[in-house]
Amino acid sequence: xxxxxxxxxxxxxxxxxxxxxxxxxxxxxxxxxxxxxxxxxxxxxxxxxxxxxxxxxxxxxxxxxxxxxxxxxxxxxxxxxxxxxxxxxxxxxxxxxxxxxxxxxxxxxxxxxxxxxxxxxxxxxxxxxxxxxxxxxxxxxxxxxxxxxxxxxxxxxxxxxxxxxxxxxxxxxxxxxxxxxxxxxxxxxxxxxxxxxxxxxxxxxxxxxxxxxxxxxxxxxxxxxxxxxxxxxxxxxxxxxxxxxxxxxxxxxxxxxxxxxxxxxxxxxxxxxxxxxxxxxxxxxxxxxxxxxxxxxxxxxxxxxxxxxxxxxxxxxxxxxxxxxxxxxxxxxxxxxxxxxxxxxxxxxxxxxxxxxxxxxxxxxxxxxxxxxxxxxxxxxxxxxxxxxxxxxx
Numbered sequence: 001x002x003x004x005x006x007x008x009x010x011x012x013x014x015x016x017x018x019x020x021x022x023x024x025x026x027x028x029x030x031x032x033x034x035x036x037x038x039x040x041x042x043x044x045x046x047x048x049x050x051x052x053x054x055x056x057x058x059x060x061x062x063x064x065x066x067x068x069x070x071x072x073x074x075x076x077x078x079x080x081x082x083x084x085x086x087x088x089x090x091x092x093x094x095x096x097x098x099x100x101x102x103x104x105x106x107x108x109x110x111x112x113x114x115x116x117x118x119x120x121x122x123x124x125x126x127x128x129x130x131x132x133x134x135x136x137x138x139x140x141x142x143x144x145x146x147x148x149x150x151x152x153x154x155x156x157x158x159x160x161x162x163x164x165x166x167x168x169x170x171x172x173x174x175x176x177x178x179x180x181x182x183x184x185x186x187x188x189x190x191x192x193x194x195x196x197x198x199x200x201x202x203x204x205x206x207x208x209x210x211x212x213x214x215x216x217x218x219x220x221x222x223x224x225x226x227x228x229x230x231x232x233x234x235x236x237x238x239x240x241x242x243x244x245x246x247x248x249x250x251x252x253x254x255x256x257x258x259x260x261x262x263x264x265x266x267x268x269x270x271x272x273x274x275x276x277x278x279x280x281x282x283x284x285x286x287x288x289x290x291x292x293x294x295x296x297x298x299x300x301x302x303x304x305x306x307x308x309x310x311x312x313x314x315x316x317x318x319x320x321x322x323x324x325x326x327x328x329x330x331x332x333x334x335x336x337x338x339x340x341x342x343x344x345x346x347x348x349x350x351x352x353x354x355x356x357x358x359x360x361x362x363x364x365x366x367x368x369x370x371x372x373x374x375x376x377x378x379x380x381x382x383x384x385x386x387x388x389x390x391x392x393x394x
Contacts, residue, residue: 006124008187012180013117014137016076018144019176020113023083023106023169025145025232027052028253029152032236032246033162038096042237042364046356049233051100053348055107060345064115064338072116072334073184077177079116082109084173091167102166109173114341119334122325134322135268142260142314149257153250207332213388214327214336218343220280220381221320225344226351227371228313231291232256233352234364235306241364242299252306259310267315268322276389279319280382286312288375295368317344323385326392 031045040048067075086106093099117137125133152165208214235256239249271279290309294302321340328336359367 005187009124010121010133010136012183012187013121014140016080016113016180017117017137017141018147019080019173020083020110020144021141022144022148023087023173024052024110025253025257026148026152026165026169027103028232028236029149029156029250030162030165031233032240032250033156034096034099036246037162038099040096042234042356042359043353044096045237046233046352046354048099048103049229049352050349052103052107052110053229053345053352055104056111057342057345057349059108059111060115060342061335061338063112064119064334067116067119067334072120073181075112075116076184077181079109079112080173080177080180082106082112084170084177085109087166087170087173089170091163091170093163111345114344115334115338118321118324118337118341122333122337130325131272131322132268134325135264135271135318138268138318138321139261139264142257142264146254146257146261149250149254153254156247156250207329207335208327209329210327210388210392213385213392214339216381216384216388217320217323217327218340220378220385221317221340222343222347223374223378223381224284224316224320225347226354227287227374228317228351229348230351230355230367230371231313234355234359234367237359238295238364238368239299239303242302244299252303255303255306256310256313259307260314261310262307263311263313263315264318266311268318270315271319271322276319276323277382277386280316280385281379283312283316283319284375284378284382287316288372291368291372291375295365323389326389 083106086102090102093102121133121137235252236249239252294305324336324340355367
C-alpha cells in the first residue's frame, strides 16, 4: 500500500518529470518553425534534437553516481535551473548554432532527473506497487509533454514567436526550481529517503544481478527510444508531406503525445497483469502495424490514428523502465537507472540523426520503414528476457 509520505514523494517526482519532459518535448514543436526560419535540412533538424539528448547521454551516469554523495534533492534543483537557463539562452539565439548551444545547456540540466527520481521511487515502493508507481512516474512525463507541446502549438497559432515561447518556458523552469527546493526539503524531513550510504557500501560495483538480462533490456530500450524520438521528430514533416500546413502539422506531435499519456498508464498496468514479455511483444507488434498504416493512410485517417499510435509507441517504455529494478540490487538502483537512461539518451541522439540521414538520402517513407524494422527487432529480444526474469525471481 502507498502511504502518504511516499505518495508525496511520487507526486513531486512526477511534477519534476512532467516539467523536464515537457520542456524537452517542446523541441519537437519548435522544429518545423526553426526549419522554416533557418532553412534547415532533415539532418540538421535531427542534430538539433540530438545535441540536447547528447548532453543528457553524457551526464546521466555521472548524475546517478553523484547523487550517492550529495543526494538527489540538490541535483534535481540543479537540473531544473540548467534547463531554465538553456531556454532563456535559446530565446536570445539568432541562428542555427546559437540554438544548438542553448539546447546543449538545457540538455545538461535535463540529465539531472530521470535516474534520480526513478531511484527514489524504486526505493520507496515494493512489488506490484513499484511497477505501478514507476508507470505513473513515466506517464507524468507524457502529461508534461502533452501540456507543453499543446501550449506551444496554440501560441504558434496566435503568431507568438518561438523566441517568446522559449523565454516563457525558461522563466517557468527557474521558478519551479526554487519551489522544488523547499518542497523536497519538507519531504526529506518527514520521509526517510531510500538507499542510505550504509546500504550502498555493502554492494560493490553496479549491483547488476543478471548481466545478460540487463544487456538485453538495455538493447530493447535503445531500439524503442530511437524509434520513439525518430518518429516524434519527423511526424510533423510526415504530415507536411501529406499537404498539411506547417502550423497545423505541429498538432501531429500533440496528438501522438496525447496517446502516449494513456499508454504510459495503461502499459504499466498491462505488464502487472500479463507480465513483461507478453506485454512487450503485444505493444511492439501493434506499434509496427499502426505506424505502417499511418504512413500509408490518407491524411485525415493518419491524423485520427496518431493517438492510438502514441499509446503503443510510448507506452512500451513504462514496461521496460519498470523492469530495471528486477536486474539491479536495491542499493544500486540509482546507477542501474542511470545506465538505462544513458542508453535511452544515446538512442535519442542516434535515432533522429540516423533516420534524418536516411530521409535526406532517400525519402521520408524509407525512414519510416526503417523505424518499423527497428521496432520488429525488439520482439525476439523481448522473448529472450523471459529466462533472465526467471533467474532473478528464483
